[in-house]
Amino acid sequence: LTPNFQEEGLVCSCDSEDEHCFNINVPSDDPDFAGRPCLPFARSLSSPNEGCHLGRRQQLNQITAFVDASNVYGSSDEEIEELREHPGDQKRTTFPSPRSTSNYVRLMTPLSQDLRSFTLCLHMRTDMSSSSDAALVSYAVTQQANELLVFNRGYRGRGFKLFIQGQEVVLGPLPVWDGARHALCVTWRSSDGSWQVFADGVLKKSGSGFCRGGRVRSGGTLILAQEQDRVGGGFARNQAFSGELSQVNLWDRVLSPAEVGADWSAFCNHHGNVIDWATANIQVVGQAVSDQYRCPAT
Numbered sequence: 001l002t003p004n005f006q007e008e009g010l011v012c013s014c015d016s017e018d019e020h021c022f023n024i025n026v027p028s029d030d031p032d033f034a035g036r037p038c039l040p041f042a043r044s045l046s047s048p049n050e051g052c053h054l055g056r057r058q059q060l061n062q063i064t065a066f067v068d069a070s071n072v073y074g075s076s077d078e079e080i081e082e083l084r085e086h087p088g089d090q091k092r093t094t095f096p097s098p099r100s101t102s103n104y105v106r107l108m109t110p111l112s113q114d115l116r117s118f119t120l121c122l123h124m125r126t127d128m129s130s131s132s133d134a135a136l137v138s139y140a141v142t143q144q145a146n147e148l149l150v151f152n153r154g155y156r157g158r159g160f161k162l163f164i165q166g167q168e169v170v171l172g173p174l175p176v177w178d179g180a181r182h183a184l185c186v187t188w189r190s191s192d193g194s195w196q197v198f199a200d201g202v203l204k205k206s207g208s209g210f211c212r213g214g215r216v217r218s219g220g221t222l223i224l225a226q227e228q229d230r231v232g233g234g235f236a237r238n239q240a241f242s243g244e245l246s247q248v249n250l251w252d253r254v255l256s257p258a259e260v261g262a263d264w265s266a267f268c269n270h271h272g273n274v275i276d277w278a279t280a281n282i283q284v285v286g287q288a289v290s291d292q293y294r295c296p297a298t
């Protein structure tokens with residue numbers, strides 16, 4: 001409702017001494033936010049006093065009037081539409097640029113049993129370059145930080161990799177770096193080590209013999225947009241993801257190509273039986289933002 005310095009690109013990290021930041025320190029015993037040093041907060045943009053006389057600065061206010069409840073419903077048709085929920089809307093999370101280790105999502109839905117087969121699907125949109133390292137999904141257990149990891153290795157254009165129990169297989173470059181929304185699905189089966197990767201419903205690469213006889217162990221922590229080097233942490237800024245992630249669904253079996261789908265009418269109606277994005281409990285951390293969007297969308 002009132003613009004702030006964050007809109008001009010200011011990043012209020014917890015150690016920032018910028019006068020335009022007014023971060024809120026978090027006590028170590030806080031029941032809701034313990035484990036975070038602060039809640040980042042940027043001051044409102046200032047405007048001159050009436051008549052431009054010297055004195056205290058005033059806040060710049062963009063709302064129209066209190067009587068029309070614009071402080072609740074917005075001051076324009078665009079804001080009203082953005083605030084309203086529409087049937088079929090889906091939640092998404094946006095991770096800002098520049099990249100930071102402070103911005104991520106933790107999925108609070110536990111993995112209650114080991115997986116010997118799985119399909120992992122998600123929607124992504126980013127302005128990052130394919131030459132950047134970026135973690136999309138990172139699942140870590142006490143025994144192994146890379147228990148399940150989907151990661152883009154930008155070095156020499158090697159493209160995406162899938163990690164299971166610390167072992168890795170190259171999925172290769174995928175056409176997802178054009179700023180549009182894309183649907184990715186990765187499958188794996190322990191019995192023969194077979195794997196597949198789909199981009200927008202098209203099978204891009206497959207193989208076998210990868211982590212044959214292995215399993216994805218239960219009881220770990222699942223993080224979006226960061227790579228865990230230890231359970232719940234050990235992030236590196238140059239491995240963080242910036243952009244949008246949504247529709248993160250996980251099944252305990254290999255979906256058929258028909259179930260993966262070939263268009264957005266299918267991609268937008270995925271519901272995993274291990275993690276169902278529509279009902280998943282997510283914790284949004286840092287300056288990542290969760291909101292609603294209309295799916296299908298391009």
